Amino acid sequence: MRHAISVYVDNQAGVLSRVVGLFSGRGFNIESLSVAPTLDPAKSLMVITTTGNEQVLEQIKKQLNKLINVIKVVDCADREYVEREMILVKIKAEKETRAEVLRIADIFRAKVIDVSPKSYTLSLTGDKRKLEGFVEILTPIGIIDFVRTGTVVMEREMQGRRKLP
Amino acid sequence: MKKITGAQAFIEALRCEGVTHAFGYPGGAVLDIFDAIMDARDIQFILSRHEQGAVHAADGYARASGRVGVCLVTSGPGATNTVTGIATAYMDSIPIVVFTGQVPTHLIGNDAFQEADIVGITRPCTKHNYLVKDVCDLGRAIKEAFYIARTGRPGPVLVDLPKNVMNSTVNFKYPDSVSLDSYCPTYKGHQGQIRRIMGVILKSRRPVIYAGGGVTLADASKELAEFARKMKLPVTTTLMGMGAFPSGDPLSLGMLGMHGTYAANMTVTNSDCLIAIGARFDDRVTGKVDEFAPKAKIIHIDIDPTSISKNVKVDLPVVGDCRMVLRGMLAELAGKDGDLAEMIAQTETWRREIDTWKEQQPLKYCKSEIIKPQYVIEMIDEIAPDDTIITTEVGQNQMWTAQFYKFKEPRHFLTSGGLGTMGYGFPAAIGAQAAFPGRTVIDIAGDGSIQMNIQELATVVQYNLPVKVMILNNGYLGMVRQWQALFYKKRYSHTSMAVSPDFVKLAEAYGAKGLRVTRPEDVKDAIRKALEIPGPVFVDFVVDPEEDVYPMVPAGAPINNMLLV
Numbered sequence: 193m194r195h196a197i198s199v200y201v202d203n204q205a206g207v208l209s210r211v212v213g214l215f216s217g218r219g220f221n222i223e224s225l226s227v228a229p230t231l232d233p234a235k236s237l238m239v240i241t242t243t244g245n246e247q248v249l250e251q252i253k254k255q256l257n258k259l260i261n262v263i264k265v266v267d268c269a270d271r272e273y274v275e276r277e278m279i280l281v282k283i284k285a286e287k288e289t290r291a292e293v294l295r296i297a298d299i300f301r302a303k304v305i306d307v308s309p310k311s312y313t314l315s316l317t318g319d320k321r322k323l324e325g326f327v328e329i330l331t332p333i334g335i336i337d338f339v340r341t342g343t344v345v346m347e348r349e350m351q352g353r354r355k356l357p
Numbered sequence: 358m359k360k361i362t363g364a365q366a367f368i369e370a371l372r373c374e375g376v377t378h379a380f381g382y383p384g385g386a387v388l389d390i391f392d393a394i395m396d397a398r399d400i401q402f403i404l405s406r407h408e409q410g411a412v413h414a415a416d417g418y419a420r421a422s423g424r425v426g427v428c429l430v431t432s433g434p435g436a437t438n439t440v441t442g443i444a445t446a447y448m449d450s451i452p453i454v455v456f457t458g459q460v461p462t463h464l465i466g467n468d469a470f471q472e473a474d475i476v477g478i479t480r481p482c483t484k485h486n487y488l489v490k491d492v493c494d495l496g497r498a499i500k501e502a503f504y505i506a507r508t509g510r511p512g513p514v515l516v517d518l519p520k521n522v523m524n525s526t527v528n529f530k531y532p533d534s535v536s537l538d539s540y541c542p543t544y545k546g547h548q549g550q551i552r553r554i555m556g557v558i559l560k561s562r563r564p565v566i567y568a569g570g571g572v573t574l575a576d577a578s579k580e581l582a583e584f585a586r587k588m589k590l591p592v593t594t595t596l597m598g599m600g601a602f603p604s605g606d607p608l609s610l611g612m613l614g615m616h617g618t619y620a621a622n623m624t625v626t627n628s629d630c631l632i633a634i635g636a637r638f639d640d641r642v643t644g645k646v647d648e649f650a651p652k653a654k655i656i657h658i659d660i661d662p663t664s665i666s667k668n669v670k671v672d673l674p675v676v677g678d679c680r681m682v683l684r685g686m687l688a689e690l691a692g693k694d695g696d697l698a699e700m701i702a703q704t705e706t707w708r709r710e711i712d713t714w715k716e717q718q719p720l721k722y723c724k725s726e727i728i729k730p731q732y733v734i735e736m737i738d739e740i741a742p743d744d745t746i747i748t749t750e751v752g753q754n755q756m757w758t759a760q761f762y763k764f765k766e767p768r769h770f771l772t773s774g775g776l777g778t779m780g781y782g783f784p785a786a787i788g789a790q791a792a793f794p795g796r797t798v799i800d801i802a803g804d805g806s807i808q809m810n811i812q813e814l815a816t817v818v819q820y821n822l823p824v825k826v827m828i829l830n831n832g833y834l835g836m837v838r839q840w841q842a843l844f845y846k847k848r849y850s851h852t853s854m855a856v857s858p859d860f861v862k863l864a865e866a867y868g869a870k871g872l873r874v875t876r877p878e879d880v881k882d883a884i885r886k887a888l889e890i891p892g893p894v895f896v897d898f899v900v901d902p903e904e905d906v907y908p909m910v911p912a913g914a915p916i917n918n919m920l921l922v
Contacts, residue, residue, distance in 0.1 A: 202539070205488075206476065206477075206480075206488075209477065209480065210480055213480055213481055214481075217481045247666065247670075250666065251663065251666075251667060254662045254663040254665075255663050257662070258661070258662070258663055260484070260485040260505060260537065260539060260540050261539060262539055263538060263539040264539075
């Protein structure tokens with residue numbers, strides 16, 4: 193099962209290495225990872241998406257909590273939350289496909305952020321499924337390269353309502 | 358406030374922590390600290406002959422005394438040589454603080470002479486570690502290091518000290534308290550959960566306590582004994598738990614697991630209620646996990662939440678300090694005399710069944726014309742004073758000691774349980790002897806293991822530490838040879854110690870005494886003589902080279918599947 197885990201840590205040198213070392217040393221899986229300072233500049237937030245059965249996820253959370261520099265661990269599966277990730281896609285766009293690429297970009301509400309005679313670079317924000325759908329649709333046209341930021345999540349202010357994507 | 362150097366501040370910090378002993382080895386990056394140590398007469402510094410020896414000595418000091426062990430070494434190779442010692446302490450949850458020198462801050466990352474990223478290297482084998490980049494942070498880092506090392510589930514902490522930090526000056530004041538928002542171990546167990554546990558134990562019919570090193574670390578042996586005796590619960594201990602419950606007690610089953618007693622393994626396998634206290638379900642204990650205590654409700658008391666349900670699914674966990682939780686469990690018995698009497702009556706048949714297992718298959722070995730290693734251990738137990746501290750190396754010597762030496766008290770048996778570090782016992786004995794100069798300290802060694810830190814002979818002679826090393830010399834890496842015999846068709850690949858030094862002459866070359874024993878009838882006299890000699894002694898017992906450790910559970914088999922003698 194895929195879980196997004198928010199890990200609040202001291203904003204110090206070496207903390208990322210402690211967290212990542214824990215995952216590799218204990219054989220846990222990291223699907224994506226994003227790190228940046230928070231509103232309180234003394235703290236950073238890491239959002240880790242990971243997979244594993246219930247026992248593994250329980251161990252991951254406990255082991256993270258055991259690290260001295262980890263302040264708080266929140267498993268988003270226990271809460272309602274919003275999830276976003278950004279992707280940049282460089283795609284072949286020659287005469288016959290230029291219009292088609294723009295149409296797809298429009299459908300997904302992606303933006304064109306770089307143009308060349310033979311390619312477009314598109315940016316898109318959304319949840320994991322939307323991004324994967326975007327890549328799937330563009331693939332037959334010819335993706336040159338893409339880069340993803342990793343997932344970030346935030347708890348919904350009003351818990352207990354219908355989950356929105 | 359007077360300005361002092363970082364090195365002087367370091368000494369002040371050790372004083373504030375009540376440090377009286379430190380073990381280590383000097384070098385370029387720690388010259389300033391060693392210069393300051395020369396003036397600190399209240400801290401006894403013991404110079405090892407290898408940094409690994411210094412860490413094991415600090416570890417042995419901590420295990421024997423319950424205080425935090427301290428070690429100080431230089432940068433680069435000095436620091437990397439401590440890694441095995443740190444990993445040993447980490448696996449067994451031993452509180453030590455290791456100070457390493459580091460190249461000056463402006464050279465860090467430049468591949469400077471004797472530079473190693475020791476903070477990076479030891480991240481996975483320390484409880485926490487620090488690189489002090491500013492002398493103003495020195496006091497806080499040391500305060501936190503000691504605090505983290507000894508609280509919660511104890512463990513090693515490393516503090517890396519760049520040379521320029523230690524020779525710059527500071528208005529030094531050692532912090533009075535620690536403020537670590539993200540670190541607050543749970544000591545007090547959940548009251549409701551303790552009540553539920555007691556309900557389950559009182560209704561059980563085939564209960565057993567499985568006690569580990571956590572009982573010793575929490576100084577909970579008295580509470581454990583009171584609890585077990587009051588409820589007439591049989592007790593088996595792990596290797597790390599030896600001595601946490603007196604082995605002479607009728608309720609004691611001895612050690613469980615791969616080389617555990619028949620009674621202990623049968624009891625656990627047939628139990629309906631396993632009460633794990635300060636133990637972590639190591640693979641050497643559980644054997645095949647799916648068939649470990651298959652019929653039992655599993656109760657687990659541990660201060661470390663990650664230990665719970667890590668290897669074995671636990672039915673009733675309590676996170677907390679073993680001593681506090683045991684006290685809570687005892688308190689729950691108040692006013693339940695009727696239930697208790699009923700439970701004791703209902704478990705009578707269970708205890709009789711266990712006694713039958715004990716009688717059917719006691720620990721045993723065959724006597725012969727050649728010295729049997731088990732006999733040497735029995736005789737050491739018979740002759741050595743009650744407050745003797747025993748250390749071991751790793752392998753057959755360690756398992757035979759756990760089986761045949763009757764430990765009555767905690768902190769009397771120091772051994773590398775988790776990491777299984779050959780070469781641990783001799784330097785650990787140095788640490789124990791430094792902590793307790795008046796007590797007998799014996800390292801029960803093998804001829805392979807003792808050679809891994811043999812250089813510490815110079816240390817025991819220099820400081821006149823009267824450590825006795827009893828070498829069970831079978832000319833083999835015996836435990837590995839045993840596996841080769843059982844599972845690799847007796848193909849003894851590189852386990853014969855075909856060439857070993859003459860241990861008697863070697864001891865003498867260092868200025869210690871050496872004795873050799875080749876006949877069973879001389880064993881007792883040699884042990885007596887070794888204990889009478891005022892200084893360090895090596896005794897070379899030439900033992901049966903083909904003797905094996907039994908019972909034995911093959912790796913990955915269920916623990917009731919034992920090979921017996």
